[in-house]
Amino acid sequence: MYSYTDFDEAFVRTRVAQFSEQVRRRIDGSLTEDEFKPLRLMNGLYLQLHAYMLRVAIPYGTLDSRKMRQLAMIAERWDKGYGHFTTRQNIQFNWPKLGDVPEILSALADVGMHAIQTSGNCVRNVTADHFAGAAADEIEDPRPVAELLRQWSTDHPEFQFLPRKFKIAITGSPNDRAVTKSHDIGLRMVRDADGEPGFEVIVGGGLGRTPMIGRVVRDFLPKADLLPYVEAILGVYNELGRRDNKYKARVKILVHETGLEPLREIIEERFIETRAEFGGQDMALLAEIERAFAPPAFRQAPTVAYDDFYREDPVFRAWADTNLARHRNADYAIVTISLKAHGATPGDATAEQMRVMADLAERYGHDELRISHEQNVILPHVHKADLPAIHAALAQAGLATANVGLISDIIACPGMDYCALATARSIPVAQEIATRFDALDLEHEVGPLKIKISGCINACGHHHVGHIGILGLDRAGVENYQITLGGDGTETAAIGEKTGPGFAYDEIVPAVERIVRAYLEIRSEPSETFLDTLRRVGHAPFKAALYEAEGKQDAA
Amino acid sequence: MSRPYIPKVVTANALLEGDVVYLTPDDRWTRHHHEAELIEDEAHAQLRLLHAAARKAEVVGPYLADAKAGPDGPEPVHFREVFRTRGPSNYRHGKQEAAAH
Numbered sequence: 001m002y003s004y005t006d007f008d009e010a011f012v013r014t015r016v017a018q019f020s021e022q023v024r025r026r027i028d029g030s031l032t033e034d035e036f037k038p039l040r041l042m043n044g045l046y047l048q049l050h051a052y053m054l055r056v057a058i059p060y061g062t063l064d065s066r067k068m069r070q071l072a073m074i075a076e077r078w079d080k081g082y083g084h085f086t087t088r089q090n091i092q093f094n095w096p097k098l099g100d101v102p103e104i105l106s107a108l109a110d111v112g113m114h115a116i117q118t119s120g121n122c123v124r125n126v127t128a129d130h131f132a133g134a135a136a137d138e139i140e141d142p143r144p145v146a147e148l149l150r151q152w153s154t155d156h157p158e159f160q161f162l163p164r165k166f167k168i169a170i171t172g173s174p175n176d177r178a179v180t181k182s183h184d185i186g187l188r189m190v191r192d193a194d195g196e197p198g199f200e201v202i203v204g205g206g207l208g209r210t211p212m213i214g215r216v217v218r219d220f221l222p223k224a225d226l227l228p229y230v231e232a233i234l235g236v237y238n239e240l241g242r243r244d245n246k247y248k249a250r251v252k253i254l255v256h257e258t259g260l261e262p263l264r265e266i267i268e269e270r271f272i273e274t275r276a277e278f279g280g281q282d283m284a285l286l287a288e289i290e291r292a293f294a295p296p297a298f299r300q301a302p303t304v305a306y307d308d309f310y311r312e313d314p315v316f317r318a319w320a321d322t323n324l325a326r327h328r329n330a331d332y333a334i335v336t337i338s339l340k341a342h343g344a345t346p347g348d349a350t351a352e353q354m355r356v357m358a359d360l361a362e363r364y365g366h367d368e369l370r371i372s373h374e375q376n377v378i379l380p381h382v383h384k385a386d387l388p389a390i391h392a393a394l395a396q397a398g399l400a401t402a403n404v405g406l407i408s409d410i411i412a413c414p415g416m417d418y419c420a421l422a423t424a425r426s427i428p429v430a431q432e433i434a435t436r437f438d439a440l441d442l443e444h445e446v447g448p449l450k451i452k453i454s455g456c457i458n459a460c461g462h463h464h465v466g467h468i469g470i471l472g473l474d475r476a477g478v479e480n481y482q483i484t485l486g487g488d489g490t491e492t493a494a495i496g497e498k499t500g501p502g503f504a505y506d507e508i509v510p511a512v513e514r515i516v517r518a519y520l521e522i523r524s525e526p527s528e529t530f531l532d533t534l535r536r537v538g539h540a541p542f543k544a545a546l547y548e549a550e551g552k553q554d555a556a
Numbered sequence: 557m558s559r560p561y562i563p564k565v566v567t568a569n570a571l572l573e574g575d576v577v578y579l580t581p582d583d584r585w586t587r588h589h590h591e592a593e594l595i596e597d598e599a600h601a602q603l604r605l606l607h608a609a610a611r612k613a614e615v616v617g618p619y620l621a622d623a624k625a626g627p628d629g630p631e632p633v634h635f636r637e638v639f640r641t642r643g644p645s646n647y648r649h650g651k652q653e654a655a656a657h
């Protein structure tokens with residue numbers, strides 16, 4: 001695993017010392033909130049509805065048992081015994097006290113973690129495919145490039161005051177598990193005609209109030225040109241992006257207003273300059289980083305224990321069928337640990353659960369853990385013979401829910417239970433949908449279906465790319481939920497379409513149930529997924545099920 | 557006729573803990589909505605908000621929230637403010653936790 005350099009260590013420690021001093025001066029009254037706010041946001045500290053919130057970066061979603069245990073310790077010592085894993089591969093602590101934050105940051109620094117650039121108009125935590133370095137369909141592990149981007153963007157003097165926040169996602173697989181098309185820059189690894197790996201460069205994706213699917217500015221960018229090209233895009237955006245209106249400041253608006261072709265020309269022109277400036281030292285650095293990401297020494301052992309369990313134990317089999325993914329090594333599997341127990345808060349893990357996951361990673365998983373944007377935890381490298389033991393240990397900790405990719409594996413933002421910007425709650429809606437379909441015992445029959453819920457138009461819960469998206473709004477002082485259908489966050493990305501008028505809080509779960517029942521009726525065969533069915537028959541039958549059946553929705 | 561003024565309370569978050577607080581008639585910050593000063597006059601509300609904003613070392617982000625009179629004192633009107641009196645709905649954390657002790 002990649003360890004931070006002395007330079008990183010010194011940088012993070014200096015930042016902690018500075019921030020400790022700033023907190024002290026805020027508490028003694030020498031800094032006003034107006035002066036302090038930008039400083040705290042630079043260090044990941046938000047003020048939410050009921051308390052402060054500290055957002056900690058987990059670069060490209062990768063951590064080891066030591067880091068996970070430290071997060072558990074922080075949750076117990078300074079928070080309420082749990083943490084919330086987010087769609088941006090961060091962890092958020094919902095209850096830190098202002099005076100404790102310097103100590104928390106210092107405890108994070110002890111394990112090479114920090115909260116820098118988790119907020120503000122800079123390049124945010126670079127997110128990556130959570131199966132990186134393990135997936136069977138992968139061309140190359142994208143994390144060395146993500147790390148290169150992290151080093152280059154951290155405290156980059158030119159890019160600390162961009163027109164708006166800037167998010168980069170990267171995947172090394174043709175199958176996009178990193179939602180690259182909804183990021184400011186998406187990098188998807190592909191091969192050129194000679195089989196050389198490089199990147200398809202996507203720019204201008206974004207969710208929020210004006211959702212847009214990113215556009216391809218470069219079909220193939222050789223790996224060696226990556227950093228100069230990304231710098232060219234950022235340079236152009238920094239100069240031309242709108243600063244007059246924060247709702248029009250993301251790069252997606254620049255792409256939209258300038259047009260892809262003219263913008264591509266400007267970027268390519270700038271790229272000629274940036275490429276000359278870089279002169280190759282970035283590639284030397286990348287080679288060094290790549291060595292630190294060498295795959296673990298995979299164990300050679302028989303897998304019969306797995307086969308036996310799979311045959312004999314239906315509970316294990318159900319879990320294996322939903323929660324395992326194909327590993328590049330045929331004797332291995334990728335385990336997704338569901339943080340979506342029916343009725344629980346999506347993405348939350350208790351300190352005890354964090355320790356169990358850390359122990360399993362250390363004992364069976366080459367000491368690696370990942371956080372997925374779908375708010376689950378991954379053990380990327382597990383020998384199949386160890387799966388029964390892992391499953392048993394997870395079950396003991398309430399972590400063996402067999403629902404990955406199913407209707408109860410919901411992404412939900414914190415919504416009005418925590419977030420100061422929210423217009424409605426999202427967590428209880430997720431809890432109730434999961435509980436309802438569990439009670440109906442329907443979710444395995446329904447099969448792959450992604451529900452994503454946001455508590456306001458900022459779309460942190462990715463609702464636009466949910467097969468069923470739910471957006472919580474405030475309609476004249478009551479919570480109201482708008483449904484979108486047909487969103488897709490993969491390489492076939494699409495923005496969902498609104499079905500029509502929204503539903504009241506106590507109507508939203510029955511509404512979702514009507515959609516799902518309609519799907520079960522219409523699908524041509526059980527293997528036709530929800531999304532495939534929707535694409536085949538269109539939205540009309542689903543709208544009919546939503547609005548004609550009960551007709552209880554409020555007037556728009 | 558101008559519309560009647562919707563009464564207000566001054567609310568903010570405590571600087572140190574982040575807890576939701578309300579300004580009382582005797583200039584204290586209370587955790588309890590029903591102890592807040594119910595302000596029925598717009599000009600007075602602006603004065604109270606200015607007063608709150610000046611207390612920078614105690615609170616963050618003071619604002620005026622709609623409220624109404626109730627049997628035990630002011631009550632929130634909007635659901636967001638109702639949640640702020642309690643805490644999140646997924647755990648009994650925040651004020652509802654303190655109230656249970």
Ligand code: HEM
Pocket residue numbers: 046048053085086087088092164167182183205206207208209250412413414419420421458459460461462
């Ligand atoms: C205090 C809590 C939060 C605040 C204040 C906040 C604020 C925002 C805002 C203002 C936007 C819109 C940005 C724009 O369109 O320019 C946004 C977008 C986004 N946020 Fe959050 N957020 C919060 C929590 C979260 C959490 C918990 C997650 C992950 C679960 C998250 C993930 C995202 C994502 C993925 C977007 C994507 C939209 C995009 O990039 O276009 N945020 N957030």
Ligand code: SF4
Pocket residue numbers: 413414415416419420421422423454455456457458459460461
């Ligand atoms: S979508 Fe809205 S409610 Fe949800 S976390 Fe983002 S800003 Fe808050």
